[in-house]
Amino acid sequence: MKEVTFKIDGRDCKAEKGQNLIEAAKQNGIFIPTLCYFKHLNPLGSCRVCTVKQNGRTIAGCTVSIDDGMDIEVNTPELLDARKAILEMMFVEGNHFCPSCEKSGDCQMQNLGYETGIRYTRFPHLFVDRIVDARPERIVVNQNRCIKCKRCIEEVITNDGYKVFNFTNRGNQTLVSVDYEQEAKLSESQAEHAMHICPTGSILVKGKSFGKPFGDRQFDNSNANKNIPLTDIKKHKTTNLKKKRIATTSLAGCFGCHMSLLDIDLGILDVIELVEFNKSPLTDIKKFSDRCDIGLIEGGCCNTDNIEVLREFRKNCDVLVSVGECAIWGGLPAIRNTVPLEECLREAYLDSLTSEEDETVIPNHEDIPKILNKVYSNHEVVKIDYHIPGCPPNANHIWNVVKNILFEEEYSISYPEFKYD
């Protein structure tokens, strides 16, 4: 094979003529994110997270074969943002509750989220009700997590040559469906292969999905010494060094983020040197007594009270930060968003195992807040200045962000600190 020269972002690179761009870039030390791309398959070109420019035209990088003199752009601000946006679309299109996902920590899509530094999605979550199909013999397909990358369709074939998966429907209704007859022919190892090639937690093998213990997760430390670029964090200007006031609250959350706040252990003493707490469950101060520099919000809004508290925080704090997944987009409580409210309430209060017919009601009193039609993320209700991802975010991470915002300290975040689960 002939070696040719081409350019990536203006830099001269060398590769074999006809080589796939993704591989060629990697050899030259340049990373192009991919999800559907799978070495030995013909390029699928379905996910589009590998979008690059070739001689000025945008194209899926995985579909490009290197030719002499090609001019490729990969890391321009426009392309970095477009790729991030495409990944965000995948997050909002499906229902990705990472903390309750078997693949978490081992998931290529999640990992790319970290790589591209997604803290929150610019798009509203769509919360489409999707099925979990447990009918197949060996596997379970969880449509909530499928990104329609087509890998399974092309790669999972029975010994006698039949496809096991295929798309059905079209447009935003497109699904990956299973041929039950063919699936039954798969061997245990073939089924596991299907689970492994799926870049998300959509294909699981029955009885195997918890096989890998948490803590031994392939992506967690793979980039331990790498810092994630959060280039779009803005700098705050404060020169005045007097003690800063903080307020915190937990809305529709589990208090996990607050527990995490306390997790800095003795570090809290340093923090107390720098800041004082106003309204917060940590102090048990119920009402704002002063204007605060920063408000930390855990949890999203699931009832009318949450909305009122959040609005009060916005009024009384200069900077408002959503802490944790629930605050950022609803998180685990938002699992209910894919089901109609009535069904949820009936299930909880009227049709549950312990409720008796005509004995129990859905609680309703003027003193208790009303349940909203869905769980709202905080930035759907008020303006939020920063988002700290994690479920919960780790303590150092939270305080680093806070200190950065308040005192303009140098801010960088290392890979293992950045989590959605």
Place this chain on the structure above:
Amino acid sequence: MDRTLLLNKLWEYQHKFGFVSKSAIETISKELNVSTIEIESVVSFYHFFHNQPTEKNIIYLNNSIISDLKGFENVKATIEKETGCNFGDYGNSEFSLFETSCIGMSDQEPAALINFQPFTDLTPNKVRKIITKIKNGENVKDFASKTISKIQFTPEDDKTIIFRNYELGKSIKEGIKFTPQEIIDKIYKSKLKGCGGAFFDVGYKWQSCKSNEDTEKYIICNADEGEPGTFKDRAVLQHIPGLVIEGMVLAGYATGAKEGIIYLRAEYQFFKQKLDDLINEFYNQNFLGKNIQKIEGFDFDIRIQLGAGSYVCGAASALIESMEGRRGEPPVRMWSATKHGFKHKPTVVNNVESLAYASRIIELGEDFFLSIGTKETPGTKLISISGDVAKPGIYEIEYGTSIRELLGIEMSQATAPYYVQVSGPSGECVSPAEFDRKICMEDILCGGSFMVFNRTRDILHILRNFMEFFKEESCGVCTPCRAGNFILNEKVKKMQRGLASNDDVNEIKEWGNIIKLSSRCGLGKSSPNSLIYSIDKFKEYFNLKIPPSNESQNVEFDMENAIHEFDSIIKDTQL
């Protein structure tokens, strides 16, 4: 069975039983030696194939924006009332009702297909009569509407190209006086541009097909005309179909292809028989078949392939997928179709109108063609005008005609035109400030759809209709188009509810651009166009749609709306 016959096979089942059953799918998959899911995936892709039983009469009502402004809602309500069914349901004992994307009757809206027979200019009254007749057991074929569109305008006599006298076989007879290469040179010289929307050079396309050594080549006539608002291909196929067939024969002669296929959209199957009859006439007169006009070795056959309801199948690469019996997903582009197209053989895909022009160029000479129109786009163009105009229909205009002329008293007679959509939802919207723009390569091109809206029409309502269309018609294979158009549609809904801020408007532009940048095929690359352009072109309108913003709140959170559901549940469940 050959996989390329799959769509025909599925049509057989669909027509005979009203759906493609599980057992039918099993039978077919055995025959093709593939898993059943593979056939299911094809069935569920196409709008007109059903995988559950439909009733004796299927009504497909067009929900395009033109239908909408001509009374869609009333007609829909009347149909539901008269049949006792709901749209989208599989219905009761007699009717199944579905909405469908533009069916190519924009000059006669609202229109519907009932058992694939056209019924146009519907009114509640007319609907009642039709349903009664059907209930009385009359055959819809006997009282279907005449759909032939009016040719409202042709340039002064000597400049008309398409809609002039037609004599069967004249172009072919003229063409065979030249060598194949000379035919291509003539087309090339005429600068004829493809009329399917991409305006690709026709001569260049023929040449690159000819240059391939392969002995097996194909000419495909793209009659999928799916862009909402266009009906000019139907007009050509109903008025002068012979021109198209001759164009295909000439393309075959020039490139060396021996087989031609007309990919006819399923919506147009009511005139398929007429086309078949004409094709037979061509065979009878030895303009098709073996040794055409006694030229040794000049063989050419034509057959019609029916589509099955999918806009994206109009895109040449998806069309080929569809003809090969697969889902209409535009494949990852590795080669051009002229190199590896249908059955992986060199293939020319040309639009109906392009082929008609090719015939005329050969018949009338390229110099005549070049004497009309503009420098970059010589000749004329067919435009389908619909919407708020007194004279909807087909206009053959000389390239270089301005939008103002098209709207004017001499032509379509628009009343207070305000928003004009040129080339359909995937094209470009035009505001009154741009009415002097000219239809030609040098300024603004028009694929054929020209929809006019007056001042009383709500722009967001129009845009919403377009976004719903793209959401429905996206093939679903790539993320930006599948998810992105859904998300954009949600934004438009938010705007319609009056909850959008300036940020939302900027986001629509940013997000739209990302979809354009990263989508795989032309559908996604153009779907956000109208939305993005309209925001800049109709600033006044959008300013009114955005409530003044508030410092600390992105938008006024809609508390009423958020607790409404809870309140009504509580009302119903308290003891």
